[in-house]
Amino acid sequence: MSAAPTARSRAPRLAVRIGVGVVGLATAAGSITACAPSGSGDGGDASGVTINVLAEDISYTDNWKELLPEFEEQTGIKVNIETVPYSDQAAKILLNFSQKSSDYDVVFTDNTYGTGYFESGYIDDLSEHEAKGEDFVGFDEFYEPYLAPMQKDGATFGLPVYGESTWLMYRTDLFEQYGIDGPPQTMEELEAAAKTISEGSGGDVAGITLRGAPGIQSVYPWAGFLRAFGGDFYDGDELAVNSPESVEAAQFWADLLKNYGPSGVGNFDWEQNRIAFTQGNAAMTIDATANGPFNEDAEASVIAGKVGYAPIPYAISDPPASGNTDNSLNVHALYLSSFSQKKDAAYEFMAWATSEEVQTNAVENTEAVGVTLNAVLESPAYDEKYGAFKDALLEQLATGNVDYLPAGTDANAIITEVGQALSRTLAGEADAEEALNAAQEALQAQLG
Template identity: 30%
Template sequence: MPSPYLPPPPTPRTPRPAPVRAFAPSRRGPVRRAAGALAALLLLAGCAGAGGEGGIGGGGAGTLNVLMVNNPQMVQLQKLTAEHFTEETGIKVEFTVLPENDVRDKIGQDFSNQAGQYDVATISNYEVPIYAANDWLHPLDEHIAGDAAFGQDDILPPVRESLTVDGSVYAEPFYGESSFLMYRMDVFAKKGLTMPARPTWTQVAELAAKADGAEPGMKGICLRGLPGWGEVMAPLTTVVNTFGGTWFEKDWTPGLTSPEFRKATEFYVDLVRKHGQAGAAQSGYAECLNNMTQGRTAMWYDATAGAAGLEAAGSPVKGKVGYVAAPVERTRSSGWLYTWAWGVQKASEKSGDAWKFISWASGRGYERLVGENAGWAAVPAGKRSSTYAIPEYRKEAGAFAEVTREAIAAADPRNPGVQPRPAPGIQFVAIPEFTDLGTRVSQEVSAAIAGRTSVGAALDEGQKLAEKVAGGRR
């Protein structure tokens, strides 16, 4: 279960010092064809009742229908909307708030049908290039050009570019994140352990062994083992990248049975089995956050968004946790890049009102509103350079703010490993087929963590699945 005082944001479901080029496949070729195939599947899945009531845009004039994930930052926004946004603009917002898996399904159905039941929805940098290629989203360029106060240039470049396709912006971030390593400074001090500012995974494994049992019931590290392309495969894929592996070579040759992919997976599985949490095969982001909060683990590698929960008012470990860059082996950095962002459905006839909502929800003023109402650690950060210059935010989030900013700034979805890739993505491969491929492979890896199969057998099965995807891409 998540922490009782601050439920976690959704799992990213996932960094490099070089500037990233636009996270944007071409509108033509394999990506376009795969997007069309995805559209056909979603049309079949969503044909029953996808249109909803109210026709285009739903809800009538002066009302926006917004579909969003149920993380705490979104719930906070829902609470603030009527008193602030609606009061200022006269635009009423009807929210539909769902868990991540459910919201992804519903968004996919509504946007692929262009049913227009929802004007605005939360989508990520995984969906944006696919949805844009299939013409399911309103480009936002004209609205951005007419709204100088929004400050598009203030959006952190990797986040901004991950939502840009062929030079056009298709979504605006609500918050952004990367990944890093969190550790109990007090426990390390008591055990005489030193955490490097930029650790290697080899060093992390050594530290996990020494920290294991440092306090009664404490394990050395918590790592996700729960099946899901956005659960265990998110952190594991970053480990694969930095160990020199990849899901696909540039020519779409699958790499799951390569020595590098196997070494990384064996390392991850071995580490969590030896020094990780009990029930690791059923542990995801929420469970690791709870374990870290309750003092049951000395280290945790996961989303930078987790720091807000650890440093929240009332957290038993507030002020006791240190934050360092994502561990590496062969790459300079290895943290992922993820953002929940606002996209406007192409079928909506309310793009003007939709932009007013997005401009408010992703604007600089909203961050100050949250800081003053809910505390600065609760600000949906990770998207704007200016956030990190706010004195109140730096004071409240000082333990993790700069490490987070550096991790996001270093993220390069085009070049996350040691070899060229056929598609962008750090903790995922930005193709429509990855949701199924990643999930099915994750089930095999989770079984290996549980001891029901070997890593070799898991990756052999994964290679077969990846070969089928590659066959449709070559």
């Protein structure tokens, strides 16, 4: 939801989890030209073919554009890359797929939506296409935690471009100044640390900052609180966004921000939250592992070299070591449209875009902490650039929860309603129980 996250070397920017509700599809449908589903390929010779890619507007995409002339010369394939903000993607991709349009051969988004696209038959199992890209990459070259979210029932339906988990980031210098012995081990200790620093600084430094803006912005990091209190979005197969654990997690989250958060936190998106932390205005935050490079950028961050990285603490006494953990595993990947009429060429581009050469260039020339190939993660260049937090990063990825957020066809509706409930609770319009009961009722009406 995604995490998430990288930046250009010239002008840092990140793929931010900003998801929005998919609304007005019926009205907007006329803007997409519907086409009949295509055949399985483009005749085996991709040379001379032009493909269209809908991508997130982030540095990984910039990296492709920089290297694209080499790919086009090598293969004879012409690639048009249309970039849009992450916040605009969900509606645009779903509209395209619902019209069975061949306008886009490849889409680039995260596994929260990708799983639903696969379940709906909108994207291909890539297993039958893998040989088409063998000159660039094979499935076994990807870091396994990054590939796993794109695999289901024996199918592999996406090629991971970048990924992330979530973690606690805290100011080691402030913890030392206020006598706090290491990172919080429980949510109670987290609240106590926030209180100590907020009150000890006379309010000059917030105890903690988090994303408070509606929708995926708040839901993405808040889902760690939900699981820290032993909750889930479901109880078995039944939706349970208003469970006792969910209510407790939402009220704790809201009270924490109201009491010890920065002014205006209810409107914070990923970027605003990151700036609040890197500019020294808060002692802690919980967010994506992709934030690490921004924390340690001495040219832009006043806290470089003063940040500790730790797992998100639990409230329950018996936290899981794997499976339903309170840290995410979110991966943004390339998906092949089932309605593409140029599948051979499209897959060849996908394999090239995730190849070792392309990912290595991203590490060397952008902020690309989320690269997905084993060879690149283990390279000296990666170690040199991200050594300050690499071990903590890999630990979070190894335990990351692929089911951290709702996925599938109902994901957007659930995230939207829960995000609205969090906003209402934070604003004091309702307590957590009332807000989440309303969300549950709304979702039952929408989803049946």
